[in-house]
Amino acid sequence: MGYLSGFIFNIIDKINSQLIRRFVQLFFLGIVIIIGIQFYDFTAQLENGKIPDIERPPGVEAFLPISALVSLKHLFLTGKINEVHPSGLVIFILVCFSALLLKKSFCSWICPFGLLSEYLTKLNAAIFINPLKVPAWPDYLLRSVKYFLAAFFVWSIFFKMPANAVMQFIYSPYNVVADIKMLKFFTDISATALIVTIVIMLLSVIIKNFWCRYLCPYGGLLGFISLFSAGKIRRNSDSCTGCGKCDRACPSLIKISDKKIINSDECTACMKCTGVCPEQNTLELSILSRTVPVKPMAVAFILLAIFAGGITIASVSGNWHNKVTKKQYLIYMMSQGMLNNKIAIPAMRDNIKMEKMRKMMEMMNNGKP
Template identity: 50%
Template structure:
């Protein structure tokens, strides 16, 4: 069953349009937030509102909020949209595999551009040998397990509340902005090295280091949708395998179950025989087309954020006066990260006493 008949689009330009749209939204949110913080720092009244979408860059806070929500049923009011965005992304992985990575994520888009430079430099795609590729791929899962273990295995309800309500978490969005705008030399050179490695080894960050991608890959096993191959019409040209950015042997699989598949659809586009490769549930029973997939990815984010706004789970509860206080004391020890010692954040309400004076 097809959801639409207009499936004559090549996937790359369609996916690129979706990527650029999300990239522009991300840049717009970042610029708005930078202006908002700058105006507060100057002591004036912001001419624009703080964009809640900036919390999408706070995955650790979102993960902590997720456990708090599971235990208490309460959306914390400090960074509610961080949890909303996390839930949307997790939902896309469960239904549509790792489509977030190849259709939405700005870092994924940058990785694609750098992989293009790799091809220009080397003339063809150079892959790491399997004996090195497999151990390196485990790094992102180790990082993922560390973060999941630190939050779900180590933090009790008291420590969750302590972190969520701490001065550090309240200004996590501002600290994230400062991280990029006031980049240290160490951070700068780490980014340069990652860029270099991503040109030398395509998708280096995404394939070997991204814990977010590892989490989505694990959840993608739950997805009912897979890339399927119709064996009877397959001519074994292996074009699908050669274009796969995740190095999956698509031409040998009846269905692609790999957690490395991020639903970029390149294999489907590369296949010279119509309907030999397709994205579906159990062998053509429910088949998604390219446009259907793109629409679903977009709808997840549009409807998810709309629902959050309707239910009051999008804007945070931090007032402008409180933001001004935090900005003035941004470098105080109370606003620093205690290296995981969440029970030692101190009196997270001390700023209220200051505001009352």
């Protein structure tokens, strides 16, 4: 009877952990799609030379991690959150904070690319009877690529970029419209970018988790931060039977069954391992020690609380919406040659001389910190 109830308890836990996680992933994907549609509309109006009649959704800056890194340095230099992409910095800080609390939970609970990667992995399982396994040493070498990429960005921005270059970059026309350039990357994708994207997706089908495991610099940065995470998967070696189910379930290929604490930088707190463990109170995600286990619903709640709380604080303190007006957006887009030439823009271009625009931009930039 005890075994049966334990079995049922674990089945429910297993279903719950992945259902709850999927729900959270889809929830954030839904937000990304809504933001994308609104931002697409905002950008289309600008491209047609109009002052948009809708607001720009600030959350779009989540896709500007390099700009956020520069913003972080700007914050250290000035003590202020910049007014160009403040939400990008806020989201970046919240993501890093989540890694300090719950490993790389951002990757497996929130990131839409992580979700796509999971579905490509499912395709891998559906296509290949014996999926390709990367041998240990190439796997080790490839895994380090994302850390090199992350280290390169951190080193270039934090150690090589002079303070005045940080200021210039933050208020440069390029950075102001970086969100629009990022959108155009997806909507007007170049042949090269398309080929690279297709190759990475194909590789992600052939090799499980290819992008996340080997290439994503954001994942590399979070992997490093997650080494200091308070929350970790912990195994009770007294009640563990050594069945190895957790090892087989782990999408990050971590050997769980011979460790008491999973310190691995690859752990994304996906809780697949805790879901399959047949023994009660044996394998759990817990904070600081095994005395504070965190169930999947609690992980979902904590992550939602981190982002909802952080965004609310940023909004109330005036650090969520940027201070770039729609008119400024239009001028900056003209200066970057990003307006739709076919629609009444030549006349505008003729009327507003580039020299005059440069002076206007200088005026806008003056007085900024």
